[in-house]
Amino acid sequence: MTLTHDLQRITAFLTELPHARALSMRVESFGDSSAALSMPYDARFIGDPATGVIHGGAVSALMDTTSAGAVMAHPERPLSTATIDLRIDYMRSATPGQRITARAECHHLTRHVAFVRATAYDADETRPVATATATFTVERAP
Amino acid sequence: MTLTHDLQRITAFLTELPHARALSMRVESFGDSSAALSMPYDARFIGDPATGVIHGGAVSALMDTTSAGAVMAHPERPLSTATIDLRIDYMRSATPGQRITARAECHHLTRHVAFVRATAYDADETRPVATATATFTVERAP
Amino acid sequence: MTLTHDLQRITAFLTELPHARALSMRVESFGDSSAALSMPYDARFIGDPATGVIHGGAVSALMDTTSAGAVMAHPERPLSTATIDLRIDYMRSATPGQRITARAECHHLTRHVAFVRATAYDADETRPVATATATFTVERAP
Amino acid sequence: MTLTHDLQRITAFLTELPHARALSMRVESFGDSSAALSMPYDARFIGDPATGVIHGGAVSALMDTTSAGAVMAHPERPLSTATIDLRIDYMRSATPGQRITARAECHHLTRHVAFVRATAYDADETRPVATATATFTVERAP
Numbered sequence: 001m002t003l004t005h006d007l008q009r010i011t012a013f014l015t016e017l018p019h020a021r022a023l024s025m026r027v028e029s030f031g032d033s034s035a036a037l038s039m040p041y042d043a044r045f046i047g048d049p050a051t052g053v054i055h056g057g058a059v060s061a062l063m064d065t066t067s068a069g070a071v072m073a074h075p076e077r078p079l080s081t082a083t084i085d086l087r088i089d090y091m092r093s094a095t096p097g098q099r100i101t102a103r104a105e106c107h108h109l110t111r112h113v114a115f116v117r118a119t120a121y122d123a124d125e126t127r128p129v130a131t132a133t134a135t136f137t138v139e140r141a142p
Numbered sequence: 143m144t145l146t147h148d149l150q151r152i153t154a155f156l157t158e159l160p161h162a163r164a165l166s167m168r169v170e171s172f173g174d175s176s177a178a179l180s181m182p183y184d185a186r187f188i189g190d191p192a193t194g195v196i197h198g199g200a201v202s203a204l205m206d207t208t209s210a211g212a213v214m215a216h217p218e219r220p221l222s223t224a225t226i227d228l229r230i231d232y233m234r235s236a237t238p239g240q241r242i243t244a245r246a247e248c249h250h251l252t253r254h255v256a257f258v259r260a261t262a263y264d265a266d267e268t269r270p271v272a273t274a275t276a277t278f279t280v281e282r283a284p
Numbered sequence: 285m286t287l288t289h290d291l292q293r294i295t296a297f298l299t300e301l302p303h304a305r306a307l308s309m310r311v312e313s314f315g316d317s318s319a320a321l322s323m324p325y326d327a328r329f330i331g332d333p334a335t336g337v338i339h340g341g342a343v344s345a346l347m348d349t350t351s352a353g354a355v356m357a358h359p360e361r362p363l364s365t366a367t368i369d370l371r372i373d374y375m376r377s378a379t380p381g382q383r384i385t386a387r388a389e390c391h392h393l394t395r396h397v398a399f400v401r402a403t404a405y406d407a408d409e410t411r412p413v414a415t416a417t418a419t420f421t422v423e424r425a426p
Numbered sequence: 427m428t429l430t431h432d433l434q435r436i437t438a439f440l441t442e443l444p445h446a447r448a449l450s451m452r453v454e455s456f457g458d459s460s461a462a463l464s465m466p467y468d469a470r471f472i473g474d475p476a477t478g479v480i481h482g483g484a485v486s487a488l489m490d491t492t493s494a495g496a497v498m499a500h501p502e503r504p505l506s507t508a509t510i511d512l513r514i515d516y517m518r519s520a521t522p523g524q525r526i527t528a529r530a531e532c533h534h535l536t537r538h539v540a541f542v543r544a545t546a547y548d549a550d551e552t553r554p555v556a557t558a559t560a561t562f563t564v565e566r567a568p
């Protein structure tokens with residue numbers, strides 16, 4: 001089954017990424033040009049000691065990795081992908097203590113470039129913590 | 143002395159940031175609307191196990207923090223600052239094993255918004271690893 | 285009626301904008317943190333003479349104006365707004381001869397900053413021509 | 427002479443662009459991965475009738491075209507280029523009545539992607555009106 005196979009592929013891929021491991025990222029879903037990854041609240045990633053809020057850089061790493069996952073989940077099955085540029089908009093602080101989940105969609109693919117949108121949430125899925133817009137290079141099978 | 147005082151202020155600020163500590167960030171310079179921070183190569187932040195290249199998310203965290211530092215280093219001395227949005231362009235992979243340094247400049251400040259540009263290098267300072275363009279909110283003294 | 289009133293307000297606002305007039309922009313909808321504007325195909329705005337495709341700058345102007353409209357359509361009724369920064373991703377060329385429509389949503393508003401997403405289409409509404417991500421300053425009533 | 431030849435090439439290129447003609451763009455310099463274009467103040471492009479300030483969309487069109495020019499001015503001489511994404515930061519309003527000049531530099535070129543930075547000025551060249559960060563696709567000779 002494609003989805004299962006893909007889930008194994010992306011889970012293996014992520015498990016091998018030291019930075020994803022360092023942030024304890026977990027695959028929530030993968031397939032059909034989309035991916036969702038989450039990471040637990042972790043005191044080591046606090047960006048504002050007064051409030052305990054997670055550093056934007058950790059959220060950025062989660063969204064970047066999730067976006068790459070969405071590219072790999074495209075039906076045309078790219079061999080590999082790399083971030084060209086990534087824009088993150090920070091709407092509000094993630095609530096301390098809550099898991100953060102990012103959902104990304106690869107909504108367009110040209111010969112060499114993939115376009116991705118992503119959103120990050122904490123436990124309140126009605127109010128995003130951040131959104132991302134990114135482009136990635138795409139390496140295709142010959 | 144302003145610069146020394148500021149360096150103490152920002153060094154203390156950063157030392158208190160768990161995420162900056164987790165990435166072992168170090169202040170290289172601070173003052174006059176500019177800041178430079180660096181972080182050592184660290185196997186925990188590898189983003190591509192095949193090559194040992196550091197994850198873009200770690201570079202992004204360094205540039206975000208350095209950019210916030212540049213805002214705090216503005217002569218109008220903001221009380222605090224927070225990222226509104228941040229765009230990173232990734233030009234090439236940082237060479238494994240090398241320290242990464244980010245230099246940021248707050249080149250414009252309005253009543254509520256600061257504009258920042260930043261560049262990240264490894265040991266080869268002639269070829270940037272990444273550039274960033276960002277806006278930050280600014281909290282001013284009453 | 286609020287919506288009618290708002291439509292009059294934004295239509296008047298746009299009719300007074302020489303650049304919106306120059307591009308023959310028309311308000312399609314306005315209200316509830318959203319706006320839609322369209323502009324006709326016009327040979328004067330061609331960006332690629334070999335194909336007759338409209339210049340990205342004209343699409344950008346349409347999306348910028350539509351995004352500002354979405355901010356003005358927010359229920360908190362800002363007095364005025366101005367673009368801080370705007371990112372446009374160009375997915376494909378608009379088909380020559382077809383009207384271009386942009387839809388924008390102000391999905392988050394803080395004290396001083398509004399966050400907007402927008403999408404532009406030609407006659408084929410299943411495949412966007414471009415997407416935009418932007419932040420705007422917000423002037424509120426005292 | 428390369429520069430002269432290139433200047434002819436880009437001048438011809440721009441003269442053929444209806445949108446560049448509509449905005450009365452003029453090539454100021456071209457070559458060595460850089461380009462500068464300017465456009466006169468024109469009442470048709472006013473974005474704020476109360477102040478006479480030019481619409482951001484016209485500035486965006488100028489910066490987009492100038493950035494494409496910088497890509498074409500790269501020593502590796504791309505055959506053609508197209509905007510992937512473009513971010514513009516608006517620092518201040520251009521002073522009504524003054525010519526606007528954009529300067530762009532293609533600071534990095536990979537196999538398929540060009541990275542460009544640009545700045546726009548009015549008569550006061552010490553305070554930029556806007557900055558741009560963009561990526562472009564690159565078509566190379568076979």
